[in-house]
Amino acid sequence: MINQLSWKVGGQQGEGIESTGEIFSIALNRLGYYLYGYRHFSSRIKGGHTNNKIRVSTAQTRSISDDLDILVAFDQETIDVNYKELHGGGIIIADAKFNPVRPEDAKAAMYAVPFTEIAADLGTSLMKNMVAVGASSAVLELDINVFSEVVGEIFGRKGEQIVQKNMDAIKAGYEYMIEKLGDKVGAMKLEKADGKKRLFMIGNDAIALGALAGGCRFMAAYPITPASEIMEYLIKKLPALGGTVIQTEDEIAAATMAIGANYGGIRALTASAGPGLSLKMEAIGLSGITETPLVIVDTQRGGPSTGLPTKQEQSDLMAMIYGTHGEIPKIVMAPSTVEEAFYDTAEAFNLAEEYQCPVIVLSDLQLSLGKQTVEPLDYSKVEIRRGKLVTGELPALENGEYFKRYEVTEDGISPRVLPGTANGIFHVTGVEHDETGKPSESAGNRKAQMDKRMRKIEQISFKNPVYKNAPHEEADLLIIGFISTRGVIEEAMARLEADGIKVNHTHIRLIHPFPADEIHPFVDAAKNVVVIENNATGQLANIIKMNVGNVKKIKSILKYDGNPFLPHEIHSQCKELVENGYIQRVPQ
Structure with missing residues (x-):
């Protein structure tokens, strides 16, 4: 028996590669194994090589492995691109349809399994990925009944007949591979997992869930890889909590809408990747000078320009700290695990309101889209803190005076009111202003306001930085x-x-x-x-x-x-x- 296994499935985008990995890994997660998955995919909707490498272990794991035990190939390109990762005891399970060729220098054995033919005999070649799941299960000597619940959840809306056909495809792949393996059955059998129930999620889902837990009720965003899943998650969940998501016409509108919502007292965020953050920079500066809370998620990817939209990179760091013109206080957080992505995103809304400045949650493609086992989240750790938000009735002002929204204070944080608060009227503008918000170019006022704003970052409190x-x-x-x-x-x-x-x-x-x-x-x-x-x-x-x-x-x-x-x-x-x-x- 082995205590960990590395499994990869590959083919052309649109062939069901992602669903193959999903069904295989979700079932193993529910048995209590720890998993870590990373998808390599092309920046196109259909076509182009894609693969999903999944590490399965009896202990916590947060990285992909150096080598590979099992490679499931739906085309020759998958073998040619990935076979060198296989160690000497590894195997290739390839669809017989494309007449797979084992490279001369390959260390691993290869088994041609008629995924497509078996699936077609059962009713449709679309189920070839289920045959591949069954063949993989045979190598691990898994009980195929572990897939029943997952298959039912995924295909249940299509009817019981479809669910049964997919299970039949898994069983057929299993039986065919058992016969092929002969006395090698069980060579890669995994040690029994602890059976504990854990979450299995990508970082983007944790970020979105953290936003919900942190009181976010509005998101404005424009779709972009690898941030889109945050918006997609919140589109499904926010309406049930009285919130909403708006897909804007561009990134500029997304950032300014989020600023407007926060100005009105609604916790809001926007999320994007590097190219979108470039467009948001002026709006981030607006958040800084108006001292309006704003939470922004940057899921980094390969740049510059369009660059490598679906590949890993961490090159936005300097831009997130220094990208805005002029100088404003801002907070840049960088969670390192899916769990931290949840808790840190929730905390970002507190920091944004407490320090009245933009807060950037910095992720990257590997964290945002890598799917992994996560221990149950503790919602009791999430708290809501709104800083110097003034509630209740304000004292009446005399002689036409305005509320000092930008009052110069020792800690750099001014009192904040929501629009419509009695006696809380003030000017708000993107130009430099005095304590009431009235535009002012006075040198003394400019220095006082700049010093006030910059004092905020001298005393930021962040647990376990x-x-x-x-x-x-x-x-x-x-x-x-x-x-x-x-x-x-x-x-x-x-x-x-x-x-x-x-x-x-x-x-x-x-x-x-x-x-x-x-x-x-x-x-x-x-x-x-x-x-x-x-x-x-x-x-x-x-x-x-x-x-x-x-x-x-x-x-x-x-x-x-x-x-x-x-x-x-x-x-x-x-x-x-x-x-x-x-x-x-x-x-x-």
Whole structure:
């Protein structure tokens, strides 16, 4: 028996590749296994190679594996592109329809299974993916009844006959593969899982759910990969809570509508990817100068311009901190797990209202679209804090005075009222203004208002701004990362420790304002520091150098070919750094 397995299915987009992975992984999740999945797909609606790699384990896992145990291929391209990941004991299960060819240097065995033919004999070739699920189950010696509930949920609306036909297809694939395997049946049988019920979700779903829990009742957005699932989730859920989603004509409208809703007292957000955030920048500045709360989600992808819309990258960091013209206070958060994506998004609405500024939740494609097992969420941890929102009746003002919405205060945060509050009238404009909101170009007023706004970020309170896994008082190596690299760093760290290298790991969850006091001690206590990130210029490393110093000590491992890091890449290059005192980029 084995305690973990790596399985991949591939073919052309539109062939049911995604549903194959969904049915296979959901069933295993319900048995109590931990899963982590990552989809590689083309930036087109139909056609182009796509694959879904899923890691199944009896223990928590947050990264894809280096190698592959089972490759399910619906076309020859899937074999040609992915076979080198297979280890010597791995297998290829290919649809016999395309006459699969096993590459000469392939280490794995190959089995041609007539997915399409078996499915057609049962009524429709569309069920070939169910035959593939059955064949995979045979290799794992799974009881195919574990799929009954999932198949019923997915196909139940089409009638019991369709549900039964799909189960028949799974059974036929299972029986065919059992016969093919012979005495090799059970060679990849998984150890029994603990049977506990856990969630199985992508980061975007957790972000959307966190927004709901945090009191969000309005979303304005324009569809874009890899952020669209946030909008799609809230379209289904918000109406039941009295909220709504508006698909706007563009990203500019989305940001300004969200600002308008927040100004009116409704917690609102907008979400996009890099190109959309570029269009939102002026509106983010409007949020900053009017001190109107605004929550923005940036799901990073490969850039610049259209770039790599469906591939992994972490290159928006500098833009999210410094992208707006002029200077405003803002908060940039970076959750590193699906659980953190839920809690941090809920907290983002509190921070936006408490500090009356834009809050950016920074994700990336791997976190946003990677599907993984998640422990049950604790809704009691979510609280609603509205900061200096003035409720109730305000005292009457004399001599035509206005409410001091932008009052200069010691902590930089002014009292805030909602439109229609008696005696709370004030000017609101995107130009510089005095305490009542009236436009003012006075040098003294300008300095007072700028200083007031910037004082906010001096005292931002964020619980656990840095995740720490630091078992050593003095370390040979400190590894620093952000967002989705946490899981792969943890796996590489375990391998380095096995090599006798003392490793500490910190993961930065609050990017701006930067938690220098939290990071400093770990940098000082390490002989070497390496920053792991998916971009070409070492943006996070540069931010750390700006805030912490130790410039010569800090090195980078960078990957920007559109693919996420694998554990062996970080392990081998960190080991090289420690042994040789230098480090090179991951080969592209």
